[in-house]
Amino acid sequence: QVQLVESGGGLVQPGGSLRLSCAASGSIFAINIMGWYRQSPGKQRELVATIDNNGFTKYAGSVTGRFTITRDNGKNTVYLQMNSLKREETAVYYCNLEMDRRDYWGQGTQVTVSS
Numbered sequence: 001q002v003q004l005v006e007s008g009g010g011l012v013q014p015g016g017s018l019r020l021s022c023a024a025s026g027s028i029f030a031i032n033i034m035g036w037y038r039q040s041p042g043k044q045r046e047l048v049a050t051i052d053n054n055g056f057t058k059y060a061g062s063v064t065g066r067f068t069i070t071r072d073n074g075k076n077t078v079y080l081q082m083n084s085l086k087r088e089e090t091a092v093y094y095c096n097l098e099m100d101r102r103d104y105w106g107q108g109t110q111v112t113v114s115s
Contacts, residue, residue: 002026002104004095009109016113017083022095022106024076032099034071034078038091038111045094049080085113 008020020036035050035058049059049069057069068081078095090113095106 002028002097002099004097004104004106006093006095006106006109009093009111011112011114012085013115014085014087014113016085017081018085018111020080020082020093020095020109020111022078024078024095024097024104028076028097029099030073032097035096035098036069036078036080036093037096038089038093039108040088040091043091048093050096050098051078082111085111087113089113 003025004022006020006022008018012018031053033050033052036048037045038048039045047060048063049067051057051069051071053073066084071078091111092108093111094108097104
């Protein structure tokens, strides 16, 4: 059974920074893609960033240059460094693991950008 546990969300002022972490446990295949998605009230869940086991990254255009996704394969952990946060980026951020044609999700962590 695969489990994803996120941490690092919270309240931050506009222009501030946060770092999210997501640790995967269970039967994790070496070939996989880990990533972050977010969902604001009344909106669909959207891609933020992904990184595969070779380190290839993909970002939503709105976060390019401000967010950085990294991973530690030995720890099956993915990180999201978020800088210059904007009010409209207030959302629940979800960790995702894509592996063997299946998707696994974390429970989500709230990020609130407000003064």
